[in-house]
Amino acid sequence: MINVGTNDAGDGVVVVSVAGEVDLETAPDLEQSITDALNVPAARSVEVNLAAVSFLNSRGLSVLVSGSQRAEKAGIAFTVRGAQPAVAKVIEITGLTGVLCGPEA
Amino acid sequence: MTTSSTEQQPADSPDGDGPAPQIELRIPATATQLHVARTVAGDLAMREDFDLDAIDDLRLAVDEACAMLVGRATDGEPLICTFAVRNSAITISAQVRSETDGQPSASGLGSSASGLGWRVLATLTDKATCDVSSAPNGGHLVRITLTKAKGGVIG
Numbered sequence: 001m002i003n004v005g006t007n008d009a010g011d012g013v014v015v016v017s018v019a020g021e022v023d024l025e026t027a028p029d030l031e032q033s034i035t036d037a038l039n040v041p042a043a044r045s046v047e048v049n050l051a052a053v054s055f056l057n058s059r060g061l062s063v064l065v066s067g068s069q070r071a072e073k074a075g076i077a078f079t080v081r082g083a084q085p086a087v088a089k090v091i092e093i094t095g096l097t098g099v100l101c102g103p104e105a
Numbered sequence: 106m107t108t109s110s111t112e113q114q115p116a117d118s119p120d121g122d123g124p125a126p127q128i129e130l131r132i133p134a135t136a137t138q139l140h141v142a143r144t145v146a147g148d149l150a151m152r153e154d155f156d157l158d159a160i161d162d163l164r165l166a167v168d169e170a171c172a173m174l175v176g177r178a179t180d181g182e183p184l185i186c187t188f189a190v191r192n193s194a195i196t197i198s199a200q201v202r203s204e205t206d207g208q209p210s211a212s213g214l215g216s217s218a219s220g221l222g223w224r225v226l227a228t229l230t231d232k233a234t235c236d237v238s239s240a241p242n243g244g245h246l247v248r249i250t251l252t253k254a255k256g257g258v259i260g
Contacts (some may be wrong), residue, residue: 023136023139024172025136029143055143055165057168057172057222058222059172060223085158090165090225093225093228093229103174
């Protein structure tokens, strides 16, 4: 089960809020929402909020990485925020912290 | 309709010399059923008094193993997981019948996505192996076996 929503916060910042478990079944929903966010006219920054995500597997990671790459090509900033410890651990052990969470993480 | 079944086999004492208690889980090899395998793994780890981090690790490792296998399962064939507890270590074996004999690991013929999955599951467990054998009625049996011990040491 997953709930995903995008919200244009104004100023060109689009927030993708995700809640639930991101796995093989639900990763496509996340992918679609990221695509929608990147397609928002005048989007200059996409933030994926994972605060309510309790589980994320490598498929979910791939979706985030792909989103990050597509954003870069489009000249849009892409950041992942709010990962719970279990999710942050997956991002860390795959060496993707710098790619997804920015230099400050 | 989907079906799933669990079967707890009789066993001797968990930490004795007898056969390890074994649970067999047979579920459709589809993405929608993987949460069942995660749940069983998490529940077993909780009952074995694994700490919360280790429970999360095991749930994720099982998910990665099953996700890789679902991607190569022959249509209509089940995903079969066995869970065994011995000396405070949990060993989980997941198996599907497949038309291909490629090993779903970083060094095998898997896609880059499966390479990432293998990296995750190998990092989170104490031991992870994959083997491919010929299936009795044609095709191949692809099996991933992983072990995680309480406290990170296989006793």
